[in-house]
Amino acid sequence: MALPQNAIKIITLEGVVENNATHKLIPAVLHRMTTPLNLVPSCYDPRPDPSWAKTLLESVPERPPSHLPPPGTSQLHGHLAGFLGDGRSGIVFELDNVQLDGSTPDPCSVPRLVVKIARSNRLAALAREAWFYDEMECLQGSSIARCYGWFEMELSPHETVPAWEAHPAEDTTEEDYALDDDKMFGTVHPDQLARSARRDVISVLLLEQLGPRMPLGPLPESAKTDITSLYEDISHLGIAVVQDIRPQNILQAPQYQPCLPSLPSPFTHRVHSWRKIDFELAMKTNLTPWQLSTDYKPELERMFEDAELDGAEDP
Numbered sequence: 001m002a003l004p005q006n007a008i009k010i011i012t013l014e015g016v017v018e019n020n021a022t023h024k025l026i027p028a029v030l031h032r033m034t035t036p037l038n039l040v041p042s043c044y045d046p047r048p049d050p051s052w053a054k055t056l057l058e059s060v061p062e063r064p065p066s067h068l069p070p071p072g073t074s075q076l077h078g079h080l081a082g083f084l085g086d087g088r089s090g091i092v093f094e095l096d097n098v099q100l101d102g103s104t105p106d107p108c109s110v111p112r113l114v115v116k117i118a119r120s121n122r123l124a125a126l127a128r129e130a131w132f133y134d135e136m137e138c139l140q141g142s143s144i145a146r147c148y149g150w151f152e153m154e155l156s157p158h159e160t161v162p163a164w165e166a167h168p169a170e171d172t173t174e175e176d177y178a179l180d181d182d183k184m185f186g187t188v189h190p191d192q193l194a195r196s197a198r199r200d201v202i203s204v205l206l207l208e209q210l211g212p213r214m215p216l217g218p219l220p221e222s223a224k225t226d227i228t229s230l231y232e233d234i235s236h237l238g239i240a241v242v243q244d245i246r247p248q249n250i251l252q253a254p255q256y257q258p259c260l261p262s263l264p265s266p267f268t269h270r271v272h273s274w275r276k277i278d279f280e281l282a283m284k285t286n287l288t289p290w291q292l293s294t295d296y297k298p299e300l301e302r303m304f305e306d307a308e309l310d311g312a313e314d315p
């Protein structure tokens with residue numbers, strides 16, 4: 001039976017934190033965090049009258065009920081391994097030598113895992129992303145990765161995270177862009193304001209490992225349809241992800257063993273060959289799936305065209 005996504009309470013990571021006096025790597029013990037339901041304010045556009053029903057829902061869709069059992073108390077131990085990629089808010093590594101409660105986990109239960117480590121100044125962005133993984137629990141394993149939790153540890157003054165220096169962000173702005181929409185559409189949650197000011201916390205998302213990024217070059221129509229359908233699934237939850245439509249944020253379904261089977265979408269029943277990642281800029285809205293599709297479809301078309309052109313220039 002697959003490990004429930006909320007089974008792990010503590011993760012011990014080897015190879016991620018360094019003692020900056022001795023330059024020795026030391027194990028980091030991170031504890032599972034929970035996202036308050038009101039961490040991310042909704043972007044609500046009042047519906048003037050029912051004639052707007054095609055565009056606007058009367059209210060923001062509620063989070064679908066969780067199907068997970070009560071949170072577990074398992075402990076996971078793993079070693080930071082290969083670097084997989086990075087971006088504005090995080091740095092992603094494979095995990096090796098994973099042990100669950102002291103033994104090698106059953107490959108039918110636990111897939112290959114990765115950690116997305118927040119950059120030191122992007123704690124609020126990672127918390128926001130964790131909230132969206134909770135919000136989209138029903139899509140985990142179908143259109144988005146399974147997320148095994150959000151974990152944090154406070155660093156002491158003599159501890160540092162070498163990945164922050166080894167993989168610096170291209171964009172060095174200190175502005176917390178992930179909170180811009182929250183400021184515009186509601187009030188920023190006090191936890192997020194506090195997080196935004198801190199630089200002494202290691203914060204990670206534990207995710208199922210997905211396949212490679214969407215390649216440059218021509219994509220078969222079936223792949224374009226499947227990728228478009230990921231966005232359709234997400235739109236059924238009133239979630240807008242139009243800001244960040246890029247090949248870096250579309251990965252193939254898991255393919256490295258051990259991996260868990262892809263689940264059918266609860267909305268379209270399609271079994272996807274792709275997954276959408278990266279939700280720190282997502283917004284929870286009362287826009288209808290139709291309205292959201294009028295926003296993401298042209299952006300996806302543009303991305304497919306650009307990827308084809310870039311593939312032709314860079315064979």
Ligand SMILES: Nc1ncnc2c1ncn2[C@@H]1O[C@H](COP(=O)(O)OP(=O)(O)OP(=O)(O)O)[C@@H](O)[C@H]1O
Pocket residue numbers: 084085086087088089090091092114116145207208209210211213244248249251277278279280
């Ligand atoms: N679950 C995963 N499995 C395998 N690789 C992953 C996974 N998540 C992320 N990656 C790799 O890491 C890269 C960066 O991840 P991600 O987009 O989540 O980071 P980010 O900092 O939020 O980036 P952005 O600048 O797009 O906001 C991805 O493009 C991908 O190559």
